[in-house]
Amino acid sequence: MLTLDSGRVTWDTLPGDGLADRPAFRLVATDLDGTLLRDDQTVSERTLRALARVAEAGARHLVVTGRPAAACKQYLAALGYRGLAVCGQGAQLYDAGADRLLSSASLDLGLAQEVVERVEAVLGPLELGVVTAPPESRFKVTPRFGERVRHGWDVTADRGLLWTDPIDKLVLHHTSVPEDEVESVARMLCGDRVTVVHSVRGMVEVLPAGTTKAAGVERAARLLGCDAAETVAFGDMPNDIPLLAWAGHGVAVANAHPALRAMADEIAPGNDEDGVAVVLERLFGTPEEPS
Numbered sequence: 593m594l595t596l597d598s599g600r601v602t603w604d605t606l607p608g609d610g611l612a613d614r615p616a617f618r619l620v621a622t623d624l625d626g627t628l629l630r631d632d633q634t635v636s637e638r639t640l641r642a643l644a645r646v647a648e649a650g651a652r653h654l655v656v657t658g659r660p661a662a663a664c665k666q667y668l669a670a671l672g673y674r675g676l677a678v679c680g681q682g683a684q685l686y687d688a689g690a691d692r693l694l695s696s697a698s699l700d701l702g703l704a705q706e707v708v709e710r711v712e713a714v715l716g717p718l719e720l721g722v723v724t725a726p727p728e729s730r731f732k733v734t735p736r737f738g739e740r741v742r743h744g745w746d747v748t749a750d751r752g753l754l755w756t757d758p759i760d761k762l763v764l765h766h767t768s769v770p771e772d773e774v775e776s777v778a779r780m781l782c783g784d785r786v787t788v789v790h791s792v793r794g795m796v797e798v799l800p801a802g803t804t805k806a807a808g809v810e811r812a813a814r815l816l817g818c819d820a821a822e823t824v825a826f827g828d829m830p831n832d833i834p835l836l837a838w839a840g841h842g843v844a845v846a847n848a849h850p851a852l853r854a855m856a857d858e859i860a861p862g863n864d865e866d867g868v869a870v871v872l873e874r875l876f877g878t879p880e881e882p883s
Contacts (some may be wrong), residue, residue: 598601617875620646621678621809621835622868623656624667625792626828627845630864635670642869642876643671649876652816654678656805657882658756659761661686661693662729669691676815679829680760680862681799682808684726696723697800701755703785704762705799710781711764715774721763721795722754729760734815737765762798771796789831790849797831806834824875826860826868843871 610679621644622628629635652724655677657664661684668677674689683697704722714716719735732746732754748754775796779788787799805827807825813823823831825839828848834854836842845867853859860867 601829615639616822617840618651618822619654619813619816619822619824621654621656621823621825621839622834622873623653623805623827623829623832624659626666626847626863627832628655628863628868629667634668636866636869637870638866640671642671642866642872644873645876645878651876652818654809654812654816655872656809656825656827656835657683657824658789658797658805660723660726660729662726663731665691676812677738678805678808678812680723680788681791681797681803682759682805683799683803685808693726696726696760697759697803698760699762699786699798701759702760704798705755707762707778707782708764711774711778714777715766715769718774719765719767720751720754721765722759723761723763725758725760728757730757733763736767737763741843757858760799764798765794766797774836782833787883791829791831804834805832809835810838824871826871842870 614793632647646653652675654671654779657679658681659679661679664679668688677686677688678685685694687694706742708718708720718738719734720730720739724732725729729825730746734751735747735749739883764778766772771794775788776789778796778798786801787803789797790795803807813819820838823839823841824841825835826843826845827836828845830849831853833855836852843858844852845860845862846862859872
């Protein structure tokens with residue numbers, strides 16, 4: 593059970609959890625979409641068994657996702673996840689067991705609008721999305737944002753309605769310019785005042801300055817009593833680059849963006865081939881399949 597004590601997270605002692613019994617990696621940090629989750633958004637039985645073996649070995653699993661906490665609860669429930677989670681690209685620290693957001697960073701509305709103006713001056717009209725601040729964490733988008741509008745998105749043709757509530761992030765989409773180029777232009781024009789990341793096909797996220805998965809995981813790891821050298825991290829997109837660079841061992845799945853594969857310490861099989869489980873079985877041992 594996870595508890596907070598004077599700013600430090602403590603856990604109930606596990607059987608055999610002495611220092612001599614602990615594996616080389618005490619923290620397993622995994623991205624969700626495209627990494628731990630299969631393309632159909634499910635978690636395989638093999639992956640669940642591998643994560644159970646991690647826990648049996650006395651190590652911790654830390655979910656690290658670009659999704660806001662409110663949008664990842666169903667996936668955490670499918671994992672039986674009760675610990676800390678780093679959400680919103682590192683902007684949020686969420687206690688899944690208590691269903692409580694411990695911290696969150698917001699993006700200044702005026703700055704977000706300035707980013708849009710400056711990028712559009714170079715690339716032309718953008719389709720926009722914003723994620724509103726907790727607890728709602730609503731996704732508001734303009735009509736041509738992405739290939740399809742997903743259930744639960746608020747669609748508006750009036751851009752002014754994007755700026756009526758505090759926001760955690762701004763998301764840029766261009767209908768004809770590749771996302772890598774949109775990311776590069778946004779970072780060149782505004783990267784000294786915001787964090788710009790590419791995490792999903794067709795989407796470029798703009799976040800408060802200093803917000804990265806690495807920064808979020810570093811804080812969570814400190815609370816858990818772990819450090820970078822004791823962490824193995826898994827990802828699939830450029831927003832995972834800081835995380836894999838920070839960790840003692842960084843693993844990109846085979847379906848990862850070329851930029852992440854180029855800097856990873858290891859390339860695992862793809863997310864639909866249970867790549868995370870393959871590596872965890874090597875590091876922590878292969879769990880017995882149920883009879």
